[in-house]
Amino acid sequence: MTLTAPRPLRAAPPPPPAPPAPGPVVRPLAPLLCAVAVLLAAAPVSSVVQGWTWLGYAGGAVALVAVVGVVGALVPRVPAVAVALVQVAAVLGLLTALFTDDGVARVLPGPAALGDMGALLAGAGAQIDVGTAPVAATPEILFLVTAALGLLAVAVHLAVVGAGAPAAAGVPLLAAFAVPAALADDLLPWWTLAVAALGFGVLLLAPDGNRRQIPGGAVLVAGAAVVALLLGTATAFVGTAGRFDGGEDGTGRGAIGLSPFTALRGQLDQSEPTPLFEVRGLAQPQYLRALTLSDYQAGIGWQATRPGPGVAPEGPFTQPGVPGDVVDVTVGNVGFRDYWLPVYGAPLGIGGLAPDLFVYDEPSGIAYTARPQQQETWTERAFLPAPTTDLLRAAQGERPAAIYANILGVDPRVTEIAQQVTAGAASDFDRAMALQEYFTGPDTAFTYDLATAPPAGDDALVEFLTVGRVGYCEQFASAMAVMLRSVGVPARVAVGFTAGSPISDYRAVSTADAHAWVEAWFPGIGWTTFDPTPLTDGRTITPPYVEAARAEAAGGGTGAGAVPAAPTGAAPTTAPTTAPGEQPLDAAAPAPVAADPGLPLWPLFVVLGLVLVGLVPAAVRALRGRSRLAAAAAGGTGAAGAAWDEIVATSVDRRVPVPATDTVRAAARRLVREHRLDAAAQDAVRAVVGAVEASWFGDRHPEPGELAGPVRVVRDGIAAGSPVSLRGRLLPRSVLVRPVRSAPEAPVTTSV
Template sequence: MQATDRLTLAAVLSLFLAGFLLAPLTSDLSYLGPAWFSLSTLGVTTALLRRARLGSGVVLTTQLLIAAVLSVGLSLTMPGTGLPWHQHYVGLWQGGVAHMQASGSPMDPNDGVTLIFATIVAGLLIVTDLLASGLGRPAWALAPTATLFLVPALTVGAGTGVMSFLLVALGYLGILVADGLNGSSRWTRGLSRDSAESVGASPVVWRAAALIGVPALVGTLVLSPFAPTLTLPGLGFGNGSGRGGPLQLTDPSLDLRRNLQQPRDQEVITYSTDAPGGLYLRLASLPQFDAKGWSNVEIRLTSGAQLPAAPGLTDVPDKEFTTRVSVRDFRSQYLPLPYAPRSFEAEGDWRYDPTSLTVVNGESRARALSNLTYTVRSINPAPDSDALDGAVAGTPLDDSVTGVIPRDLPENLIRLSERVTKDAATPADKAAAIQAYLRGGRFQYSTEPLPGSGYRALQNFLLEDRRGYCEQFATAMAMMARVAGIPSRVSVGFLPGKKDGDVWRVSIHDMHAWPELYFSNYGWVRFEPTPASVTGSAPPWTLQGSDDPEDSPTAAPTAAPSASAPADTAAPEEAPVEDLTTGEAGTTFPWARTLLGSGVVLLVLLVLAAPATIRVRRRTARLSGDQLGEEQVEAAWAEIRDTVVDHGGTWPTGSPHAIGSQIADRLDGQESAAMGQVATLVERSRYARSLGGGTDTLPTLTRDIRRGLVAPLSRRQRLLATVLPRSLFRRPGR
């Protein structure tokens, strides 16, 4: 393998790894396939171009043309609108940018985003190759992958844990190793150069790479479960207008998952109300259920601030409650409102869905909610428990979505649902039985990430681990209700929070999901399957047929707690935190944090030590005496040259005799004479028919010369030359 091939391959592998750095931004990893295909195509093309010894300008121009063709080709594989190819291509880019501006991370799948990400990764390969091979500065090749590393770090909610750092470190280490392999290859005879082409490679650099890379990889894999993510509030997607097309609605369940797993809680909403207790603040309702989970459907938004009556509610209460809400640093396209809202006053372009009464920003701006204060008037559609007990399941307007049982729903989930509700006589009793089953002692609340996705995750929650957070509890009840013949949907929003005087304070960890079931004459009714340790007691109208003591109306405060029991609403934060620790707070040593910190420090030190390690191993290989004759002479000559370069010197040009004379002038006595002897051996090696012996003392002569070159330098210069040897980063051939 030629020297240029190694650097090109290392650059390609580095970007293969770096492609994963964009994963926290999107829920769709389909961009990786096109990105890897582009990287492979560009890598092969670049290797062939550099083997042909074409100039860097020709290589760069060809790379850009191929990248452009690949990007356009990818766009042609995506569904179009009948437009010419160039308009379709531009439209995908515009749509992708608008989607990123309108979405929180991780984003929903979008063809434009896939095109943008794949093109960016391919473009960064061109930059990396230009730095490593074109400009001969492999050390600078860290910049492109570091750029991808920083993008999620500057995006709300995207993680940049130890694994992300490992991807960057391993990619950069690969480039340094490739450069080290090139430098430690065998040297051949040459008439006009001091650095000959590589025709082989010493295994010592591979051993050095293993010495550095394997501990780093193992350490990171061990420590990554303890790694927190880094979130930088105040920056990220969600600041665009999104005008000129249909609104791209984000998935609130993704925001729920991310916010509940944030290590630091923070206040995001305060509100005051004349309602008798705290209020659930709903962001959105997800009506569609399939193998991927709960999701939005296409809706038609209506302008205005006066909302219609709650769907399905026949006996509308006369009493309206007024609530004034102030949002701090929280971003969403949805306006948090108590159910059922009748009207609202909020600055900006807000529109509502008459079916779900969800209010959405008309400009698709996630930032529109930040630092917004607004007023909402709502009713409390809470039914009487005795009356609801006799209610039948209704047929909502969107029954074709909310009443559907997926055909591929696993049979064991259906059997479990039927078993839980088999003794219940009425639909309300069935719903209460499902709620009591989930709130009982069989299930544990935990925000730890769970294995699997879709139906597999639901099976794992209901039949195996029985651990999860509010999304799993809400999903399970809504699914089981549909099996029982009751239309259902999952709503996402906030728990009431904690009361502080006349104000209710809601934190980011109060984000919550709950099911809503549809009953004739009552419309959508909220249930609460998440355990009491998180939510307090269940709504009183949901307790028909429940014999679970924790669901007794007197066992705990209601879901809208009174001022006399504010402590009960703190449970959502306390339960998951205790699950993540061992022993009582303040009495155990923080092993996870200590191991994580130590692992990160170790990984950084290993990466920083890579150049020095490779340089030492290269010197050892050159002076080991394993080479024969001419190869040993060229290896010693290369070592002297790299020593001069490492310590800030300039390697002269000219014949070996001329170079030897100039270097000897910098040395004293024995070292100067040694330089003359080595120069003579180089001349014989290159120009004479035979070397004539004299190579036995080459390692000793080379060490003497190195000692003489280093002697007059300061301690700081020596340290810098050891930690960052310039010879590793010099342009090949110089």
Template structure:
């Protein structure tokens, strides 16, 4: 077998073994399809190299073959003449990958065996296999292929909750070692005939016995051992390092939640579906019915994602913040509320949860605010978790008549009125149909939209909708399945408002939470929520609530009243609580089984626990684990000694006793010689023992010598008494520090570890022998034919 063929096959094997790390994430036949496609690409590369094709041509042809195979397997309906990939193939491939990334971000592992997810997994594995082949075979740099294998770790690292199983680190390590070995053998073969030696295990079989071969086997063994043990010994990295969450601590147990500035909507969906329902924050003050706490507002929609629009530099917090944008009233006469907010360490966000519109806040030094959204964000990357701050906010409650009579004006900015060009016409037609009774009044149109989502439109609240808020997902939500959670309801109403010419954006934050008898509100992670904010001239941004009563029992007070009674009969005032956790209207038919529904939040646990639940138990557990880890050498040494002295008299029992004297000497810092005979070791013992123990030491050494070398000695000779006396004498002669060291960290235990490594490496020598035997059998069969 030529060198490039051997390396090519090793590269294929390393890719297949490395792809095993994706099994906790994907399901279905992705592994078999990937192995076949990588094998086909490898075969093409081997064939072209055997035909002496130019080096630059090989990867290009391999890439074309890979594109053709992926198209035949997954995109055959887009092929021209049923064979050639075309423009439609590239568009469909991009669409499938976008859908796959969205599913990966929104579904929890393992993912369903959908075609777009299988295509994504196969594409990642096959592309990685092609790159590994190019690096290892074409560029002859197999060592760098290990970095490419790490690419496949990024997907499970970002999606698998709780970390990867430790055993999954072993197959990629083995594949990498095989690849390095194949390249090393190919390099050595260019120097001439391979040097072989005679193994101490089998003198009849040629195995590589050089120092290079032995070192390679031991390095390989160490890599595999580290791959298996290191993930189990090191603490798990927080998911947010590469994925969607950050571990936190604080009130409650489990993993907290995180909100990033790049895609807050996506983070909110993940926290609602996957996160533990731990306490996010508590607050006192504010309105008697509680307060919505907003993190930020998403004002830019490109047809695919709702994001924060580009902003000018945030302002420093110094005294009062800027007035609410668009509000023309006299703020000096506007009612105000004061609040004290205590954020749990479980909540990891660079945005501070605050009511809207905010007036003042005690966060100053490293915090800034945006004048258009009045959200408060960290300026140096720190999170709000663990912060406690005071604030004041305006309690603006425009009446329905005021909003009904609001004048129509220009948009407040260039983003919040923009309707994506690819908005389907049927969504536009539906919007005008739902709001036809408003006769062009923007506030009445907004109330009709809210009522349609909450009651008359036939919508169902459920977090099972994982398609998100892009244009295809919104069309499906508005016109087809009509099932979603707050993300779909908020973004759906915001888009329809823009179609009607009403500037809109989407607020991300928390529902008010649940209160106790002392007036303190507790907000949990599952109280995360999204709602639309619509702009009315003279009153600024006004919150609406399209999410059905199964999630939020009541609507804002300004959406019910004289100005809208005739067009919104279904939104009568309710005495039901405004947030999950209280007693709800018995007429509301509330779905069961969804953890995002009110009945899952339960009664807030206001007791912050005791020292045990607030970290004391964890500290005790860690301390016990450390103590247990430190006691492992002592435990192994004690069990070994007890087993040796419990053996019956005989050669095996005597050798165990002799080994015990050897290990005791090493534990006490004495220089025991491994190459000395029993008689020489006995004479050495006499120099270390008191005179009263000399007879026992001599009888023990002579007994071991006789059992080893004398043919007529009694094999049932019992030397346990002599061994016990010698061990006791050695122990009595040692200093107190040596004794404690011998108990806690006996050096003989480390010697056994080294010996175990050597014996394990010898297993690799046995493996070499097995390969040699198989090779000789194959060659013998060929010669016979």
């Protein structure tokens, strides 16, 4: 009688460990961490771009860069520069799909698509020139943010993975943080610093895969962020907004960092107006002045200058000796933070302010502080002058400082136009009225349009007066003030807000009410308001002397020098009519709000598709393993073969292949040796090999459940001795390599 017995398995001694390969080890986790760090460092973008639409676009670009980086890490011996080039190409393809309709096969950028991108980039630059934070999420701005963060992700990946220097990636990450910080006109929220620090900490802690460093490193990064926040709060000179220049230019005047016209345009461009003030105690609409511009520089335009040293704003200040009303106004601050404390008319005293914080410069009419503040509530006793036309025409006396008459370098064509318009005017007041009617009268050729780009200097001013004749309050106020000076009337530009909208017992002033107008000087009377902007939306405020002068010119019943009824907020009857087909804006109607395009689907679909493609091999491996284990546990024909195939696949996934020339027993001895299986796992291997040979040669198949335990023990033993990497999980070698089944070995016979 003969018995078939398996050949005993002997574990060979393990080979000596191979020396580590030189150079950094690239792990698939690093590209993912780079993407996380970039998105965390980009948190300040939320302070300079409205809404969160930008995150969908930029997140898609950054995720795409990460997916390409993971694939590059999984493919051996691929140069980091080659991976970076593929990442740049992927970002360019995504930009083509998202922002142009001229791409070849939708995602390949041809000449037409590149031209579209150039136009988007130029449009973004133009919007940045005239916008303030937060800007609307227009296609141009979204293109700029998406391209910038996508390329930033490539740079960070190249530093961390290609150069093996995660600390160096802090330089491009700093750019992602510093640029929005420089553009925001207020201190960034504290959480943006904390999130950006977290992103940099992720790069420092995790790419090398040493998990033991993570707890201590996390504490270190968190502590550094807390210290930075505390220092930033305690140090008064740390900030992100433009501030008064501390230097002097020889005249006692300096400049400020932010153009007032840029701030004005940014407020008017907001898709959703932001509430700023709630004003109580104001019976009739009045202009709310924030600051005045007196310095005109040819080729540059109107510049904000440092106000005088100022005095305590509590007053009392001298009341001008002209007709007018004294009102007590309470201003509730809803959302205004700046250097300026807006005031009405000629302040007689300002109360309710934080002590020693604001000062008032009477010559410039500006109340200000050294740093941007958000004063919650204040009161003002204001004098609202209402001089008669006779007083204004008869005004004679001392003129203000020479700066209010400076027109050095102004194009002679501007002066010629001003002289033509004011020809026949007998007084400064008549000249001012002639110029205002030139812009707002019934026969005017000028039109209000916010879409017009701001003037860049004298040439633009000439073009505005002679060719374009379309603009918004900046152009109109700038042009009239220069023209007044050119005919001998001292003038300056005021920047602030119109009267807002009446609501219950107060007037609500928002960013949609931002405005610029002209103030002309009349001796003995002071600075007097004129508004040359032909508004048709009901925001125009017509001073009583302007109404009286218009009535006199029209032959109305109001006699010369009389003071008409108090001004109303309605648009003047002389305002130009709207173009055919254009509907005038109702003063009571809410400002139009741009529709939010919502999160885009293209980046999500692209990234989702790439992720799914990347997970296909892992999914196939999981399905095959589940099927083999189920077949092995079910017993019967094929159970032994399924159990052996699963054990071999588990080994192949850990880079221990089974050559086709190996028999089952030879392969078993290889598995024991390479994976350093313990005694229990070796016994399980013997059980599986015996079942395989009995099934293949003796037609005796395993019973249900017979192989479930041994297969599980062998798989666990292999996993314990040779842990699988992330690369092995995403791209299992047993799926990518053609499977090989070992040949059975002839059974050993012994005589009993």
